[in-house]
């Protein structure tokens with residue numbers, strides 16, 4: 001469990017606060033109930049003492065012996081109700097003492113007499129077995145001048161039973177309620193953070209190629225909504241910036257095209273129309289070669305920028321990919337033969353898709369061109385087309401120089417060349433694979449590369465869906 005996560009911290013705070021609130025509630029209920037029960041029992045005891053002291057004791061001189069005991073027993077049944085009642089006359093001694101209660105909770109004869117100001121007040125007497133007796137004492141003076149002390153008591157246990165019951169209820173329900181709150185809080189946090197998960201997932205999928213997409217806006221009217229809106233605005237600004245850069249590259253490449261063509265024509269004109277010394281002709285020849293190279297780079301840049309900017313309108317028509325690959329590989333076989341490289345094809349017949357013929361041909365040309373360029377004399381190249389897992393796979397593999405592991409993630413970047421010296425010697429600018437990637441993306445296809453340095457490379461293009469029979473051919 002991630003204790004730093006918002007979900008954990010919020011749930012912990014929530015559960016902690018709830019626990020505090022429940023504890024405070026429990027303590028106040030406990031204290032309140034204790035006060036209330038004490039007050040109720042005391043009122044009852046006071047009222048008993050008062051009844052005995054005012055109504056019964058006044059009649060005592062006129063009554064026979066035993067009358068008081070009979071009256072008190074009849075009115076309060078102390079043994080049955082577990083009560084303590086004692087009437088004491090100053091100078092005479094105990095006039096009435098209740099018997100031992102049925103449950104034997106206390107022994108009335110052992111209850112000590114109140115002293116001093118306790119003679120008119122409440123006491124909590126601790127008995128031997130740890131129990132307590134709540135007693136109320138009151139003094140009375142009858143009309144004949146006799147002084148009485150009337151005591152009434154009840155076991156404190158009755159209050160304790162109620163309070164213990166409350167404690168038990170709180171002890172059982174508090175952990176239960178807190179656990180329920182933790183589970184509920186965790187689930188609620190999960191639910192409320194779900195939109196953030198969705199945003200994160202969508203944001204992960206946004207790259208330079210789909211900056212026009214937007215994240216789902218969370219309509220909560222709070223920080224989450226502000227976050228999603230702010231992210232969307234940021235993606236919008238990125239989109240603008242990317243489009244600006246693409247526009248700039250496209251415009252720059254476009255503007256460079258014309259002067260370059262003029263330069264080439266001028267240079268060719270000089271070579272053809274004027275008698276030149278051998279060294280001057282060589283110099284102009286090499287300048288011409290460089291302008292050709294520049295033209296190729298400018299063309300490639302223009303293609304990539306236009307594809308990125310979505311300016312290229314792809315004619316996505318039903319296309320026999322099997323035929324296109326067989327034909328292109330056949331045409332490129334001439335180049336392979338120059339290096340004595342065997343160019344083998346393994347193409348399932350009849351595989352077609354909706355695609356732009358010119359651009360898809362460029363994908364195949366660029367991949368085979370690389371394979372030829374970076375494979376040593378006498379090597380082998382395999383071009384295959386097949387269906388796998390509902391996808392159309394085009395694979396170009398060679399047993400050439402391979403690509404170093406650290407260079408693999410970068411080969412689709414513009415102007416990236418794994419071995420600068422070697423590729424430049426072979427005329428590469430590092431744009432071929434960027435074009436391939438841009439075309440594949442425009443066709444919703446993925447492109448992947450695996451390679452081992454010194455053993456060869458394998459480029460794999462995966463188009464979504466379609467059907468076939470099989471033809472194989474190998475030429476060198």
Ligand SMILES: Nc1ncnc2c1ncn2[C@@H]1O[C@H](COP(=O)(O)OP(=O)(O)OP(=O)(O)O)[C@@H](O)[C@H]1O
Pocket residue numbers: 300366370371373374375398400401402403411416417418419423427428429430431432433434456457
């Ligand atoms: N089949 C391959 N075998 C070995 N290295 C390769 C292969 N294909 C590509 N590479 C490496 O990836 C780099 C980028 O390839 P990319 O096609 O983009 O550029 P390039 O071939 O150098 O130039 P361009 O294609 O623009 O003429 C190459 O410079 C090369 O180092």
Ligand SMILES: [Mg+2]
Pocket residue numbers: 366369370428431432433
């Ligand atoms: Mg290339």
